[in-house]
Amino acid sequence: MASTANTNSKDERVGAQAPILQVRNLSKAFGAMLAVNDLSFEIPAGEVFGIAGPNGAGKTTVFNLITGFLQGTGEVRFEDKNVTNLKPYQICHRGIARTLQIPQIFSTLDVFSNVRFGAHFGNKHLKDGNEAEIIHRALDFVGLQDDKTAIAENMDLFHKKLIMIAAALATQPRLLLLDEPIGGLSPAEIDPLIKLIRKINQEWNITVIIIEHLMKVLKELSHRLMILHYGEEIRTGPPAEVMEDEKVKEVYLG
Amino acid sequence: MKIEIRQELIIFLAMYLVLLILPLFLYKDAYVIGILITCMVWGAMASVWNFTMGYAGIFTFGQFGFFVVAAYTSGMVTKYLGISPWLGILIGGLMAAVVGVLIGLPCMKLKGAYIALITFALHLVVAPMIKVADPLGTGGSTGLMSIPKLSLGAYTFSRTDLIPWYYTALVISFLVLLVVYKTIFSSVGLGFIGLRDSEDFAKTLGINEYKYKLLVFGLSAFLTGIMGGFYAHYAGIISPRLLGLDIFLLVMLMMIIGGMGIFPGAFLGGFIILFLNEFLRPLEAYRFLIFGAIVIVAIKLMPEGILGHLNIFKNRMGKRLLGRAAEVETTRGQNI
Ligand SMILES: Nc1ncnc2c1ncn2[C@@H]1O[C@H](COP(=O)(O)OP(=O)(O)O)[C@@H](O)[C@H]1O
Ligand SMILES: [Mg+2]
Numbered sequence: 001m002a003s004t005a006n007t008n009s010k011d012e013r014v015g016a017q018a019p020i021l022q023v024r025n026l027s028k029a030f031g032a033m034l035a036v037n038d039l040s041f042e043i044p045a046g047e048v049f050g051i052a053g054p055n056g057a058g059k060t061t062v063f064n065l066i067t068g069f070l071q072g073t074g075e076v077r078f079e080d081k082n083v084t085n086l087k088p089y090q091i092c093h094r095g096i097a098r099t100l101q102i103p104q105i106f107s108t109l110d111v112f113s114n115v116r117f118g119a120h121f122g123n124k125h126l127k128d129g130n131e132a133e134i135i136h137r138a139l140d141f142v143g144l145q146d147d148k149t150a151i152a153e154n155m156d157l158f159h160k161k162l163i164m165i166a167a168a169l170a171t172q173p174r175l176l177l178l179d180e181p182i183g184g185l186s187p188a189e190i191d192p193l194i195k196l197i198r199k200i201n202q203e204w205n206i207t208v209i210i211i212e213h214l215m216k217v218l219k220e221l222s223h224r225l226m227i228l229h230y231g232e233e234i235r236t237g238p239p240a241e242v243m244e245d246e247k248v249k250e251v252y253l254g
Numbered sequence: 255m256k257i258e259i260r261q262e263l264i265i266f267l268a269m270y271l272v273l274l275i276l277p278l279f280l281y282k283d284a285y286v287i288g289i290l291i292t293c294m295v296w297g298a299m300a301s302v303w304n305f306t307m308g309y310a311g312i313f314t315f316g317q318f319g320f321f322v323v324a325a326y327t328s329g330m331v332t333k334y335l336g337i338s339p340w341l342g343i344l345i346g347g348l349m350a351a352v353v354g355v356l357i358g359l360p361c362m363k364l365k366g367a368y369i370a371l372i373t374f375a376l377h378l379v380v381a382p383m384i385k386v387a388d389p390l391g392t393g394g395s396t397g398l399m400s401i402p403k404l405s406l407g408a409y410t411f412s413r414t415d416l417i418p419w420y421y422t423a424l425v426i427s428f429l430v431l432l433v434v435y436k437t438i439f440s441s442v443g444l445g446f447i448g449l450r451d452s453e454d455f456a457k458t459l460g461i462n463e464y465k466y467k468l469l470v471f472g473l474s475a476f477l478t479g480i481m482g483g484f485y486a487h488y489a490g491i492i493s494p495r496l497l498g499l500d501i502f503l504l505v506m507l508m509m510i511i512g513g514m515g516i517f518p519g520a521f522l523g524g525f526i527i528l529f530l531n532e533f534l535r536p537l538e539a540y541r542f543l544i545f546g547a548i549v550i551v552a553i554k555l556m557p558e559g560i561l562g563h564l565n566i567f568k569n570r571m572g573k574r575l576l577g578r579a580a581e582v583e584t585t586r587g588q589n590i
Binding site for chain 2: 108
């Protein structure tokens, strides 16, 4: 792996791993508009893979295609199995979790029940009696243990994002897709979240794909970065290189 | 094992305790006993409706379709095939469940208002079907008459003594409400409520939303059907007039007044609305003007219904539900 001064804390062994996710010729049209246009990429197990690009570039659509929220053309393979066009719940059971760009939580339920939902419905490794343990592990990890009886609706944006992440972790995924997890947060909240995402990757051994606008965050977190524009890949590579790319500068960083 | 005593359970049990001893004071008053039986029937039905709409967030308007399908099924299999009414009630419930699942299927990919339309189509189509099926013995528009009464051993229930009917209604509605309560607070209920609060979030967390939605349709139709079956034998005569707008509105009022998404508000609402209905009876059709006014005032003053207004529940769902329309507006157009 090429690395910059900023990538010290990344796990450098990543590159040697077999791909956990393979996306081939993925396309999605909404009417006449191609939101995702013949996109192919591979992600080695253990990597933090960043996706950036202008608004409307098709980033969220890529997540929706991978996780079965939308049907498109092309192929998605996870852990060497074809998972194209599976339903969202099947994708989750296979080991892919995601968060949503516009935070969504179960607003009338307490924080504990929000996380329990993931453990109960999404966790295929659940054995008798370890549901509570999995929930508490996730709550502890994101730091929501003290808020577990609070009604989710009453939590602020940062904590809603933590609820989404904890619930996703309770499904025990091997791949986690984060759709703009930093968006809308104050500077004081961004740092802890970056640390959390890094720990998810390094301590929980979960491969992460992160859509993000803040280049600083992507530079710090991701091993590789892909820039999308009008549904097409402009450039993929180590963040420092990608950010120096003329075309990337023109269409995105401008 | 840790047993959690919820406020919902305490209110539910307290209500039935009152119902249990009420006949000690009222047994001579057949008129009031009769009203109380109707309260239990419609109150339980409203509670099941609230389970579907308030907790599972599925806007069904087909509950009366289920009720009537089950009532006719039970009425006809007992009248023509000589099957025991107890079994008839069960068969009626199962038939309603089948209809519920069949109506649920086209609703799987639809949302809110579209589900309301499809399920209301069921409501609208049942009456003409009963009329068309007259040659099969439905009794057409006059109705199905002389439906066999319930019996227990050698004792056959009769209209001259309503007390056995009363306690049967009590037991059956209690069981129906108990299933509703148990479901709401089980992991199945977690699934329903999650899908209601955020279907997308629920899907990312691995719930098979089709399975759960069909389960809601089937269960809600079955429980409604059980009440319908009981009603057929109690009333002795049923007709397509059960699908009229007045009783439909009354049951909807029970749910709104009692508190949407708050168990067992709708059951309590049943008593309030039906007794009010009796007081206002001299006004005949004009009483709906009063009801209309009450609804407007009630929604203004206590949008969460009576139980919600008492503010004893920590998760106040009624408010959320009423706020939902506005919320849907603001998030529309944004992708997930
Ligand atoms: N469900 C949808 N129906 C129609 N158009 C959509 C839908 N989802 C996304 N789009 C359009 O596809 C394009 C890509 O959207 P999206 O993937 O959300 O972009 P990004 O996440 O990169 O901002 C946008 O032009 C958007 O308006
Ligand atoms: Mg997006």
